[in-house]
Amino acid sequence: MLLFYVLQVNQVTMERSTTSDTASEKPNPSHHNTGAVQMRIKNTNSHHDRLSQSKSMILSENVKVAEPVVEKEGYLLKAKIADGGKKLRKNWSTSWIVLTARKMEFYKESKQPALANLKPGYKPECVDLCGARIEWTSEKSSRKNVFQITTVSGNEFLLQSDIDFLILDWFHAIKNAIDRLPKERSCTSRNLEFKLRRSSSIELLNSLDTESKEPKPEHRKSLIFRLNYSASDTNDRNRVKSRLKKFISRRPSLKTLQEKGLIKDQIFGSHLHLVCEHEKSTVPQFVRLCIKAVEKRGLDVDGIYRVSGNLATIQKLRFVVNQEEKLNLDDSQWEDIHVVTGALKMFFRELPEPLFPYCFFEQFVEAIKIQDNVTRIKSIKNLVKKLPRPNYDTMKILFEHLKKIAAKESVNLMSTQSLGIVFGPTLLRPEKETGNMAVHMLYQNQIVELMLSEYSKIFGSEED
Numbered sequence: 001m002l003l004f005y006v007l008q009v010n011q012v013t014m015e016r017s018t019t020s021d022t023a024s025e026k027p028n029p030s031h032h033n034t035g036a037v038q039m040r041i042k043n044t045n046s047h048h049d050r051l052s053q054s055k056s057m058i059l060s061e062n063v064k065v066a067e068p069v070v071e072k073e074g075y076l077l078k079a080k081i082a083d084g085g086k087k088l089r090k091n092w093s094t095s096w097i098v099l100t101a102r103k104m105e106f107y108k109e110s111k112q113p114a115l116a117n118l119k120p121g122y123k124p125e126c127v128d129l130c131g132a133r134i135e136w137t138s139e140k141s142s143r144k145n146v147f148q149i150t151t152v153s154g155n156e157f158l159l160q161s162d163i164d165f166l167i168l169d170w171f172h173a174i175k176n177a178i179d180r181l182p183k184e185r186s187c188t189s190r191n192l193e194f195k196l197r198r199s200s201s202i203e204l205l206n207s208l209d210t211e212s213k214e215p216k217p218e219h220r221k222s223l224i225f226r227l228n229y230s231a232s233d234t235n236d237r238n239r240v241k242s243r244l245k246k247f248i249s250r251r252p253s254l255k256t257l258q259e260k261g262l263i264k265d266q267i268f269g270s271h272l273h274l275v276c277e278h279e280k281s282t283v284p285q286f287v288r289l290c291i292k293a294v295e296k297r298g299l300d301v302d303g304i305y306r307v308s309g310n311l312a313t314i315q316k317l318r319f320v321v322n323q324e325e326k327l328n329l330d331d332s333q334w335e336d337i338h339v340v341t342g343a344l345k346m347f348f349r350e351l352p353e354p355l356f357p358y359c360f361f362e363q364f365v366e367a368i369k370i371q372d373n374v375t376r377i378k379s380i381k382n383l384v385k386k387l388p389r390p391n392y393d394t395m396k397i398l399f400e401h402l403k404k405i406a407a408k409e410s411v412n413l414m415s416t417q418s419l420g421i422v423f424g425p426t427l428l429r430p431e432k433e434t435g436n437m438a439v440h441m442l443y444q445n446q447i448v449e450l451m452l453s454e455y456s457k458i459f460g461s462e463e464d
Helices: 002-025 029-063 164-180 184-198 201-212 217-250 254-259 272-279 285-297 311-322 337-349 358-368 373-385 389-407 416-427 437-453 455-459
Strands: 072-083 093-099 103-108 125-128 133-136 146-150 156-160
Touching: 072 164, 093 164, 133 164, 146 164, 156 164, 164 437, 272 389, 285 337, 285 389, 311 337, 337 416, 358 373, 358 437, 373 389, 373 437, 373 455, 389 416, 389 437, 389 455, 416 437, 437 455
Parallel strands: none
Antiparallel strands: 072 093, 072 156, 093 103, 103 125, 133 146, 146 156
16 A cells, blocks of 8 residues: 555656646747747857858868978088078088978988978978079088078078089079079068968958057157157268268378388288289299298198198288288297198188189180090190299199198198199189089099199190
């Protein structure tokens, strides 16, 4: 009986709950209109959400760009020397370089960047080639085969390889990629257009609103000050310009200052024939003194002419020579023979026109290309005989000295090939550097090496 009573109570409770639920489901006339409005608003919002979702899906699909085609990739030595116009310390490192139609990417020691196990969030250093400049350079580095890339944003990179044909291929590939791209202005406009397409209308309105705002009071004050300053400063600038013009027009000429002894003729950086005329000789006295000192105490020194001396001491020696002070290379301050050889190389490197004059450069290059050895030596000898007297005599004494260095190769480890590498670019260079710099450097070394190997035939008498 008790069990039956409990079951009945549960049944009644369930029926009451069902009745109350049915009553609650009946619509209330007083709230009918409000509910309809709420439903419509909800439906409208859901439609807007679906529309925005579909737009975002289309936008995301449109933003996806096809993977750029790799035009060239490989290892090169890279050094970044400027970032946004700010000079950086040169630091060479090996990089895997990927070249596409518009940019270059630098990776750290990764043969397959796309498949490499890179750290999460790693991004390679990118270089936008649009509007960039590329040129060979020998001033930014002592290494051979170096060219420089300068971007619109002020970044500067040096790229280098010891392999001649490899660096030439890279130079032409990057240059062709740059030439195919539009100029700097069109690059800037395209970047701006792309940013506008990607930005939303709210961001554009905010940016326009920010630009249209009036300047702050402190900015306005500084602007007024600058305007007043520039207006009052114009007259002062005109006065300074007129005074400078009068000073420049009245100043004495260089010849007058030299005659009065106020300015002395420099040894370093002067033309070879002027130095010889001043000393009334055909070989500069400084060259003779350096050769004498090296032959006295440097023939057996390991790496003579290859090893660099202390640059500060070399500059000090350079200053002493330019001041026409009495020079004694046996003095203790010049005891490091590498300082003497460094100063001698600097003298030839700073000649406004090299020891092999510019007008003879192409002729020497064509002569070294001759396949027959006898004809090649004869052509080089005929060109050497045509040189001006100071150039010929200085060259003869220098190569005779270098031949003595090469004769001690077993002790100093300096062969004719090593001396050709050291002195080739110093004694022989084109007047204007071109894209063939690496090829020219190879010929420069070969010319010096041949003249050392065949010294007696080239500088000897006709009977030889």
